[in-house]
Amino acid sequence: MLQAIRDRATGWIAYGIVGFLVIPFAFWGIDQYQGGGVVHVAEVDGNEIPLQEFQRAFQERQARLQAVLGDRFDPADFDETLLKKQVLDELVVSRLMTSMVYKDGYRIGDEQLGRAIHGMTPFQVDGRFDAGRYEEILRQQGMSKTGFEESMRQDLARMQIHGGISGSFAVTDDALDRIIALRNQRREVAYVLLSLDAFLATVSVTEEDLQAWFADNASRFVAPEKAKVQYLELSVETLAEQQAVDENALLSRYEEQKDRFTKPPLRRASHILVRLEGDADDNAVESAREQAQGLYEQIESGTLSFDDAMAKAAGDSDGMLESGDLGALSPGMMDQRFEQALYGLAEVGAVSEPVRTDFGFHLIRLDGEEPGGIEPFEEVRDALIGDAKREFAEGVFFELSDQLANIAYESPNSLEPAAEATGLEVKVSQWFTRESGEGIAEFPAVREAAFGDEVLEQGVNSQIIELDATRVLVLRLLEHKPSRDQSLDEVRQSAEQAMRRELAIEKLESAAARLLEQARSGEDLERLAKDSGAEWHPPNELTRTGSGVDSAIVSTAFQLPPPAADAPRYGAAALADDRRAVVRLDRITPGDPAEVDDAVKDNIRRALAQYYGGRQSDGMLESLRSRADITVFEDRL
Numbered sequence: 001m002l003q004a005i006r007d008r009a010t011g012w013i014a015y016g017i018v019g020f021l022v023i024p025f026a027f028w029g030i031d032q033y034q035g036g037g038v039v040h041v042a043e044v045d046g047n048e049i050p051l052q053e054f055q056r057a058f059q060e061r062q063a064r065l066q067a068v069l070g071d072r073f074d075p076a077d078f079d080e081t082l083l084k085k086q087v088l089d090e091l092v093v094s095r096l097m098t099s100m101v102y103k104d105g106y107r108i109g110d111e112q113l114g115r116a117i118h119g120m121t122p123f124q125v126d127g128r129f130d131a132g133r134y135e136e137i138l139r140q141q142g143m144s145k146t147g148f149e150e151s152m153r154q155d156l157a158r159m160q161i162h163g164g165i166s167g168s169f170a171v172t173d174d175a176l177d178r179i180i181a182l183r184n185q186r187r188e189v190a191y192v193l194l195s196l197d198a199f200l201a202t203v204s205v206t207e208e209d210l211q212a213w214f215a216d217n218a219s220r221f222v223a224p225e226k227a228k229v230q231y232l233e234l235s236v237e238t239l240a241e242q243q244a245v246d247e248n249a250l251l252s253r254y255e256e257q258k259d260r261f262t263k264p265p266l267r268r269a270s271h272i273l274v275r276l277e278g279d280a281d282d283n284a285v286e287s288a289r290e291q292a293q294g295l296y297e298q299i300e301s302g303t304l305s306f307d308d309a310m311a312k313a314a315g316d317s318d319g320m321l322e323s324g325d326l327g328a329l330s331p332g333m334m335d336q337r338f339e340q341a342l343y344g345l346a347e348v349g350a351v352s353e354p355v356r357t358d359f360g361f362h363l364i365r366l367d368g369e370e371p372g373g374i375e376p377f378e379e380v381r382d383a384l385i386g387d388a389k390r391e392f393a394e395g396v397f398f399e400l401s402d403q404l405a406n407i408a409y410e411s412p413n414s415l416e417p418a419a420e421a422t423g424l425e426v427k428v429s430q431w432f433t434r435e436s437g438e439g440i441a442e443f444p445a446v447r448e449a450a451f452g453d454e455v456l457e458q459g460v461n462s463q464i465i466e467l468d469a470t471r472v473l474v475l476r477l478l479e480h481k482p483s484r485d486q487s488l489d490e491v492r493q494s495a496e497q498a499m500r501r502e503l504a505i506e507k508l509e510s511a512a513a514r515l516l517e518q519a520r521s522g523e524d525l526e527r528l529a530k531d532s533g534a535e536w537h538p539p540n541e542l543t544r545t546g547s548g549v550d551s552a553i554v555s556t557a558f559q560l561p562p563p564a565a566d567a568p569r570y571g572a573a574a575l576a577d578d579r580r581a582v583v584r585l586d587r588i589t590p591g592d593p594a595e596v597d598d599a600v601k602d603n604i605r606r607a608l609a610q611y612y613g614g615r616q617s618d619g620m621l622e623s624l625r626s627r628a629d630i631t632v633f634e635d636r637l
Helices: 002-008 011-028 051-072 080-103 110-118 131-140 145-166 173-183 196-200 207-221 236-242 247-256 282-301 306-314 336-343 377-410 416-422 444-450 453-457 492-520 525-532 551-559 598-627
Strands: 040-044 047-050 186-194 226-235 266-275 321-329 355-357 360-370 465-468 471-481 535-542 569-574 580-589 630-632
Touching: 040 051, 040 080, 047 051, 047 080, 051 080, 080 145, 080 598, 080 630, 110 145, 131 145, 173 598, 186 492, 186 525, 186 551, 196 492, 207 492, 226 236, 226 377, 226 416, 226 444, 236 377, 247 377, 266 282, 266 306, 266 336, 282 306, 282 360, 306 321, 306 360, 336 355, 336 360, 377 416, 377 471, 444 453, 444 465, 444 471, 453 471, 492 525, 492 569, 492 580, 525 535, 535 551, 551 569, 551 580
Parallel strands: none
Antiparallel strands: 040 047, 040 630, 186 535, 186 580, 226 471, 266 321, 266 360, 355 360, 465 471, 569 580
């Protein structure tokens, strides 16, 4: 290629090439091409953040998003500019924290560093740190041990600072009680509901009014751009349906896969469990063993039936006893010790002695047996046919996909050549828009291709479109309708409905505002509701959650200031279903901390400490940021 350029680079072409190359040298300097300089995206108190580091952090953020979202991950769903700013902000914060670490003398010792690295899952094999794997992963990432361990020291030191600040907030008992009093507050509320339907019936629209309204709102009734396409669809499912299966081949497959159709013997069982916590000490273990042994001896002596013992365990209020029907069990489903005891029972109805597992001590009863064996060919024939057809289809799917893509590209003005070569039928879609459609148009990739420049403007076949791992298609435009303004006659019914609804909402809001003003002036809300034909809801105590009342009413009620002496407070709420409410607050009852058990209090205390501790940490970072000299080169992101 270079020789070809030299051969042709004469006259004005040569000057053009030279000029093209001069521009970047003039802006960046020749050292950038020789590796003598590094591009930076930001500086924090003179500490530079290289572009390469930023790009690596950005790629890691995208990889984490993809790992979390899986198949739902689509880069187009994320604002790349915003994502880049977030990543850069994290790098800036990291630089600020690192500077603070060294300035204030925070250090991570070798022992602490070693524990952290040894505890990282990627460096472990079978749950234990593996030095060889550690070195291999660092080598794959292009990192030295010294560089990685220094980076880890900085990360651990920053985490110490952050944890120390965020974990330093203490919630006093008085503060906790005040929060509980607010959190569990109850409010006595009455309200009136006004429905849109009642006002719709009072609205009348003349032709003159409708024409004037439509002239002002014509943009709401624009017919969207539409397309209809031809397409060839190839799927593993369709290929499988077309395949015939030889009976002898099925019999051979059955013989080869008999292990697959061999059912293990099953045993149905019930159990009673005396539970043990994972950190139970010797005394707790011995106590559980004695309890299980006592139950076993009562069952064996006949003083207590197994069913009665199960019922007793099911009703245990302490949660230390469990029981239940385990259903049919096959080998490998349960703990090995459990299975040994179960398969050691000689007859139906027999009960095992206490069996220790990781969950505690079990008493096991054998409830029945189902012998194993090989399923007959006739019973698995349909499954064998399905497998054989799918194997064939998967074998030819990718080959036909490539053929479909190639021929559709080589004959861009028609789908017929590709249809003839692959045996596929040319199908026609329904009309669809850029935003929605039915059938194949339910897939965003289909709509994007249909309205793309290649199909819509150039009029050629699309590239192959993958709907999922087993289904692809190629399409071409059949018909196209650009967006257009619609006349009143075309949309008369929907336009009239929209206009009547707007007028009714105006009346509804006016009536609600009038009721609110009358109630605030001292008139009785219940009488106002009856006089106006509105729906009256008498006083009822509401909590912040679980009140069985529309959330908009609850929100309004808890935003109103406390009632004055003998003077309720009033507010208005707009409900999601086009109703309006006028709300009256009669009384506030604070929550009682004595009614909240200690476990819930501990959870609230931890949540408050975490919230305010986080705010303290954020405040520290903002303070560091305000005192730092930060320069961001946004044009390099």
